[in-house]
Amino acid sequence: MTATTLATAPRELILLANATDVLGGVTAWTHQMARLFAAHGHRVQVVGIHEAELKLTLPEPPAYPVTALYPSHPPTPWRPRSPLAYFDLRARRREAARVADKRRAVAHLSEIFRAAGPGALVIVTQVWPMEWVLEADTAGLRLIGMSHESYEYSKRCHRFRWIKNSYPQVDRWLTLTQEDADAWIAEGFDNVGALPNALGALPELPSPRTEKTVASIGRLDDQKGIDLLLESWSLMAAERPDWRLRIYGAGQDAAALKKQCTALGLDGSVEWMGRTDDVAGALAASSVFVQSSRGEGFPLALMEAMASAVPCAAFDCAPGVREIITDGEDGLLAPPGDTAALADRLLRLTGNPRLRDTLGDRARVNVQRYSEAEILRRWHELFELLDR
Template structure:
């Protein structure tokens, strides 16, 4: 969201970033963003819990639910006041489907509403967000997936007003990685979606063949303890480094010769784009249209079937075993990923704004 906000602001748009609640994991952002940021709740709002029956034990539940509804009304009124400052001609971009719960009750008259989904069709359909999308997004002026392939899947599923908009590449480092270290990097939350458990299974096949290589895992999250225990069980403590969260992604990539992504599901992964922009060749699970849109298999990176740790291990063995392959794919990756430059993606946004205004 902040990347989009900075992009729009840089090209002359007035921006106000609104979050449902204050972030659990803080990003390192400039002290003065140059645009206001509003959190609707100080922490994650309560989940609606229907109260059934008339038993005395339900009194406290009823009170909590009444308090939740009253607070939600205050939040919706606050949203309506914020939206009033954007009229006429303002555009609301909802970067995740969850905030539509509040947006649908707010006064958006005179504003254009654009909804977004940052997951593939398949990943959304496998979880509760599929119902949210089907319920909330038919009412918006336009809703955007990250790839044409995903847009087509939603259209075939009966949705209308669907388009697509890739993420923008936030930076192109002045110098690519020298690719002279024996380091494989992974960057992402330590969460089931990111498949770090699958990465450890993969590395268990790579490490014996590449005893002089190290896997650096950048990220933090709720699964950290369990993943470190898995690492120990697999006998990988000597070749895996847990780097924690990093605010210096370019620095982490400059010290890597190979990047690996082991996600179970993705949208249009920025970490993959940033690795390619740094000239670091990638091996990744082909888990979403966005991944194969970014990585051209056997041209500027290597893909493996989703969830197949053995196949991903074989791709990593290819990249770690050949400096020539790393250099060739790294150079192609740095060049090819520039088709997602900020200038190109902003042009697409401006074309969309013009279309919706006409």
């Protein structure tokens, strides 16, 4: 499909995220969709609340406007904890400055919205930016709210309250799976739908699966569960002395995780690769992919591994994971947080070349149901629905 054969009229689209440049899957998804929409004739811009410190490297410079409302993460609101705190003049001045900065940011966002004109679509890719959207001038716009995490993961944190307060006010509220959509409908929402992430380009050649390497790719933070992965690896490393675990990623927990690795006696079999901008290369050099997350939405890294024909072992931590992987057919799932079970799945994959080949080849075929063309078609159906 090209811009000349677009199934829907060209539109003004604004994708709004926490940050436009932060290292992470939502940022990668935001720019993937922005490129896809722009390539098919839509007028696109990407807006972030703030610029990030730990930045994502994009595959190519954006061919669409990218704006950050703040140069760095804005401070949280000041809440006095006692009557005496009201006499803290420094705190009051900082709060006054924060309020003034937010007023300017909202005014800037309103200018962007007004310039887009009536009928423009604002796709709020994460929940936090709704704080600014709801204060901005959205007259004549259509609002689509999204969450890139599962219902259960949202319910365990403050974002559950944010969604309950903000997303009844959007025209359409999108989860990544129908299972999650049904859970939110049970919470009383009547504007919920489901739209999965899109797979990027399929690698021309699959991984040869010749290296005795297991790969993990993701941020080094609590959500990604690298501490759980290290525990699992410690249960199996002695049985696979010729295999290596390569951990790709950066994040705030890096030092603590490396300390844990040493304490578990794994320094000889675990390689800390740092962040990578060559995911395809990392997967091509791997024979197994592992995902140990505590929570996920619709993980791009998992889809990328499957597209490279790398068989996957993962915690069944979210509907998106079990929608992507069919256990025993194109990957192996373990109960969430069960490190012994994850070790078992890794032992099965590392010890059985025929199983690796079978699951990897099926994965490469099955994951193509999330092709960019198919997901774009579903987005266009949604745009047409919102016009009615």
